Amino acid sequence: MAGVDRVERLTNLLALLLETSRPLTLVEIAGELAGQYTGKESTRRAAFERDKAALREIGVPIDTTVLTGGQAGVSGYWIDRDRYELTDLHLEPDEMRALQVAVAAVRPTQGRQALWKLGLDTIEGDAAGDVAVTATVPELPGLPALRDASARRHTVTFPYRAKHRRVDPYGLLLRAGFWYVVGHDHEHGEVRTYRVDRIEGDVTVDEAATFDRPPGIDVRAAFPSDPKELGGSDAAAVAVVRVDPMRAAGVERELGPDRVVARGGDGAIDVAVPCANVPAFRSWVLGLLDHAVVLGPADVRAAVVDWLTSMVTA
């Protein structure tokens, strides 16, 4: 070791590449940072490459170009200050406070570092009622790259179910604990939805390929939030279910009072429930065990009876 702390050498390299008005070669860098990149050419190169990787790792955008003229074929390096520096967001104090509360409520791993860059600190959980109502947001390795590619309109590739997918990511959706990426699949030529936790490797952003997001794309509508409405020929189909007094209050809260079509004197209710997707409907109604019975239509009722009968006779 040359006696220079690595953090000092990294800081000097960063300063040099930020200050330079033209791309610098490794020979010039070693000359400016006297005594910091020493030894044989290959040793110097290895140390420099390691430092360059370290700076990129923490997010420093280092540009590389192959020089022409007197130093033709040699690589030159510099940092574009406009790309290096955080854009001033011009946040008002109440907006800063709101972002702090949001980060405190969701607690993303990188949230604190992100707030520091905005000149803010995290607020603690006991800062009263502000963070008493919160949500968990799962974190997955592919998400930052997918968001970044979606914002910059770049195509991505990723392995999924043992195949390589090429997708224009229109957006990301978190629903019922799962992240989905919704986008145009190049191979299939249509909009598809992929579960991000099922991506079987790295998400690669194709810097050379861009796309336009069609107007009117609504990620939320990529698939219905209620599986009972999914598929089937008649999306508006409903079944009427009688629910016992013991579960009536819970079911009414889940579906809303608009879905109650009749009330019994004993506290039982009849509710109209979407049933376009018969398996999803059946799953829902059987989750109530013997506290609910399908009154109609006859074919839906028969489907549930057949299902139960097959279990008894199996």
Place this chain on the structure above:
Amino acid sequence: MTTGRRTAEERLSRLLVMLPWLMEQGEVPLADVARRYGMSEADVARDLELAAMCGLPPFVDEMIDVFIDEGTVFVGIPRLFTRPLRLTAPEGFALVAAGRAAMQLPGADPGGPLGRGLDKLAAALGDDAVVVDLPIAPGVAATIEELRAAITTAARLRVEYWTPSRDEVSARTITPRRVFNDRGEWYVVADDARSGERRTFRVDRIESLEPTGEHGQLEPVPAAVAERDWFADAGLRRVTLRLQPPARWVVERYPVDDVVERRGGVVDATFPVASERWLERLLVRLGPDVEVRAPREWRTLGADVARRVLARYAGSGSGE
């Protein structure tokens, strides 16, 4: 507090957020810097003194004008690192996802400060269509509103709560402490008077709720513990199920101890059983796509439940 060895990347990355802030402040007690950035005072001092030595000709030693005197950090005329480094993709994602999720929480105001702050963030990071969908069932929103109000005053509430493991509704007195959404479900962490313990309840299983007029002590907001963590109990009984392809989703939905792949997409999976009621509900929903392999006494459980439910369908077509 940072412990153990810190890598050069971590130290530099921290310096690059610390320096612009210090330049804006001018002077700050060392202890405040350490607290803000989760470091020991010794580590802060070491890294700042090192930064002060950095420099390029002709500004060697002058590039970063910082010194520490009697426990206070002083920063002089800034020459470099006056602005923080741009947000990395993970940092940008963290802010956007946290912000969008917070916008979905009950009581959020789209035109309020968070909405405006997120618009400014989107202008800087690009319009990305990150959507967080936290649906609130019609009747649950009002319950959450009442729970939130109760938390701010540590109000004790009388609730009727449906317990799925016993399939019965019981009356309880609870002091709500925190409400959270996990995997699309809403939960409340509350002190339960009956057991004297802090418990997690599903909001949609609260059948009714009314204030008792009493109040407990105000306390810091506790951690969120979702229902699925309860399955982690090693003392719970286990069931091994043979799942046909249409039933495979169960492996992703519930905590699983062990999964053995078989031919044709069939799997044998072993699950902790939170309650026999949970297993009954699962078996009747999976129907012919599931078979209990072990233990022996649960092999006929699915058929028993189906028979019980079928009894409701016996007789007339109206189910009466």
